[in-house]
Amino acid sequence: MTSLSSAVALPSSCRGARPAGGRARLLVARAAASSPKLPSGRRLRVAVVGGGPAGGAAAEALAKGGVETVLIERKMDNCKPCGGAIPLCMVSEFDLPLDLVDRKVRKMKMISPSNVAVDIGRTLAPHEYIGMVRREVLDAYLRSRAQNAGAEVVNGLFLRYEAPKEPNGTYVVHYNHYDGSSNGKVGGEKRSLEVDAIVGADGANSRVAKEMGAGDYEYAIAFQERVKIPDAKMAYYEERAEMYVGDDVSPDFYGWVFPKCDHVAVGTGTVTHKADIKKFQAATRLRAKDKIEGGKIIRVEAHPIPEHPRPKRVSGRVTLVGDAAGYVTKCSGEGIYFAAKSGRMCAEAIVAGSANGTRMVEESDLRKYLAEFDRLYWPTYKVLDILQKVFYRSNAAREAFVEMCADDYVQKMTFDSYLYKRVVPGNPLDDIKLAVNTIGSLVRATALRREMEKVTL
Amino acid sequence: MAMATSTFSPRPASLRPLRAGAKPHLHLLPFPRFRAGRLERAAAAGEAPVEVAPPAGETEAEPAPAAASNGAAVKAVEAPAKATEAAAPPVPAFRDARWVNGTWDLSKFDKGGAVDWDAVIDAEARRRKWLEDYPEATNTEEAVVFDTSIIPWWAWMKRFHLPEAEKLNGRAAMVGFFMAYFVDSLTGVGLVDQMGNFFCKTLLFVAVAGVLLVRKNEDLHNLKKIIDETTFYDKQWQATWQDDTTGGPKN
Numbered sequence: 001m002t003s004l005s006s007a008v009a010l011p012s013s014c015r016g017a018r019p020a021g022g023r024a025r026l027l028v029a030r031a032a033a034s035s036p037k038l039p040s041g042r043r044l045r046v047a048v049v050g051g052g053p054a055g056g057a058a059a060e061a062l063a064k065g066g067v068e069t070v071l072i073e074r075k076m077d078n079c080k081p082c083g084g085a086i087p088l089c090m091v092s093e094f095d096l097p098l099d100l101v102d103r104k105v106r107k108m109k110m111i112s113p114s115n116v117a118v119d120i121g122r123t124l125a126p127h128e129y130i131g132m133v134r135r136e137v138l139d140a141y142l143r144s145r146a147q148n149a150g151a152e153v154v155n156g157l158f159l160r161y162e163a164p165k166e167p168n169g170t171y172v173v174h175y176n177h178y179d180g181s182s183n184g185k186v187g188g189e190k191r192s193l194e195v196d197a198i199v200g201a202d203g204a205n206s207r208v209a210k211e212m213g214a215g216d217y218e219y220a221i222a223f224q225e226r227v228k229i230p231d232a233k234m235a236y237y238e239e240r241a242e243m244y245v246g247d248d249v250s251p252d253f254y255g256w257v258f259p260k261c262d263h264v265a266v267g268t269g270t271v272t273h274k275a276d277i278k279k280f281q282a283a284t285r286l287r288a289k290d291k292i293e294g295g296k297i298i299r300v301e302a303h304p305i306p307e308h309p310r311p312k313r314v315s316g317r318v319t320l321v322g323d324a325a326g327y328v329t330k331c332s333g334e335g336i337y338f339a340a341k342s343g344r345m346c347a348e349a350i351v352a353g354s355a356n357g358t359r360m361v362e363e364s365d366l367r368k369y370l371a372e373f374d375r376l377y378w379p380t381y382k383v384l385d386i387l388q389k390v391f392y393r394s395n396a397a398r399e400a401f402v403e404m405c406a407d408d409y410v411q412k413m414t415f416d417s418y419l420y421k422r423v424v425p426g427n428p429l430d431d432i433k434l435a436v437n438t439i440g441s442l443v444r445a446t447a448l449r450r451e452m453e454k455v456t457l
Numbered sequence: 458m459a460m461a462t463s464t465f466s467p468r469p470a471s472l473r474p475l476r477a478g479a480k481p482h483l484h485l486l487p488f489p490r491f492r493a494g495r496l497e498r499a500a501a502a503g504e505a506p507v508e509v510a511p512p513a514g515e516t517e518a519e520p521a522p523a524a525a526s527n528g529a530a531v532k533a534v535e536a537p538a539k540a541t542e543a544a545a546p547p548v549p550a551f552r553d554a555r556w557v558n559g560t561w562d563l564s565k566f567d568k569g570g571a572v573d574w575d576a577v578i579d580a581e582a583r584r585r586k587w588l589e590d591y592p593e594a595t596n597t598e599e600a601v602v603f604d605t606s607i608i609p610w611w612a613w614m615k616r617f618h619l620p621e622a623e624k625l626n627g628r629a630a631m632v633g634f635f636m637a638y639f640v641d642s643l644t645g646v647g648l649v650d651q652m653g654n655f656f657c658k659t660l661l662f663v664a665v666a667g668v669l670l671v672r673k674n675e676d677l678h679n680l681k682k683i684i685d686e687t688t689f690y691d692k693q694w695q696a697t698w699q700d701d702t703t704g705g706p707k708n
Contacts, residue, residue, distance in 0.1 A: 114588040117600045215696075236597065248592040289594035311696035330690075370697060378694065385690045395589060403604060437606075444605045447617040451582035457590060 050202030054322025056142025058343035065351030081301035104129035113246030206324035215311035224267030255284035574612035
């Protein structure tokens, strides 16, 4: 894959002005020729399974495009355990109201295994920040927008689906419908739905993925405790989030303290040593001890985070988006933006391939969404993968990582790529200096590591 | 993920219990004072006085009351998950007379007018080893700001690169001499003529690369792993296109 050349040709994807209409016209010309018109002039019917950011964004874009959409969500007030950080481009691209953002984080503190602390965020402009949201608030908002656009939001648990019997037949989706009213059955009422395509947006433990045989992925366990700390200590976290790296905190991820609306979330994660997660959590609490002392734990939560996409992301007219597909970056573990964006892109591909809901879609239309998503974001994912491989290897590498973060150029590049999802090639001279400094930091840290092995305490 | 498990050091990420507080006294270095059992840092900024290593009896007595205070200090934060902390041993904080305000005070590393960089490297290695074995709470008043780049490049070079370079050059010379002799005895081609031959030049290149890259037995395995690693993530992303027989777009 010519990932390097595609990085250069990359449009700055986050400026939000990509003409979806222009692209749709091109695809319609191709679709109109091949796919059959729907019988009796009915509209295309799509089921979106899962009502998180991916499902909400997909349902909204589908409904706006004239497709008959049903969004199936099992728990309307679900508080998904999540770091809750969204980049700036998500706020602009998805027109999120600013009151959705509980906190604007403008300062991040990176803390190395030997407690070297580096503040990053010096290079941020006044209007730039990392938004911290509560998932229950964000998810509900996106679902309500989908509903306003014309999607039908159903409270139910997806059970399974039946593949169509003939090539242009319909899928039958079986789910448990939760009435919500006091005289509804406790376990929910079994219902079924005939649809032309299914979008699986049901998260890391996706049932749709299991049904379609998408395959498994490696996943990290993220464990988090929400701690209500006294106001005086909360002031420290007013605009600040912390990241702790070290073997004590996690062998392949990081520990964090993220501010939420009126409390902090203290957590950590790991892929390879899941059984030791409680030990890692204790170590994270120890490192932040003075700052969260006197706090009360109000909630303990854990959730899997995919490490890479599933082997199969589309099968027939069933496709996956968001965590279900495995679109979480390495190194930072960011998933909300990519979930919402992939949901929207998938929906746009369906709308285009069906000529605004008038024709049947095919697997090739869904593959167009995959190709577009891979093309747009592959450089971002690859760069973060390289960063993780290089800097999360060992304590020595983590020390070098934190040392590198003190550099202004690094901070600017990091925030630019995080906030706007663009991999902008900087000044080549600065890049060379950065490369030299990186190698220098790594070499020094490794040399110190060898000395450390000789030390007996 | 295979690479993460095999590169991860075998040591589990847990606090190593303090090995019977008496160990500090066997230490030959004068500076560290071990406050066995102290979890809270004292208002540390001005704390410079050198303390003589406490006698054995005193250290043994400390862990008991300290464990109680340790338990109380963290109780507020983790009422539901007490089980995990029940066996937490008292953790000594890192102390050094030359470590001031979160960095090494270079004036204390004076050696005949110039800074003794070797000692700075040693001290930092010790500090990192200490914190790796006994992780500490971070402190906002006393943030650690030490940056290894203040140690000049030639100090690193002299200490780490030169001995290694000497070793590798020695190996290359030994291999080179023996191979030149061996090839000469087999083919009769002298050293000057060998250098003119393309095949010999290739062998020379392979020998130099081998000496540089393969320094320990494990390196062969590590190199193979690194090559696999660089393309593994790409393969995972391409997986959805591998079974595509319907002729969808390929990147």
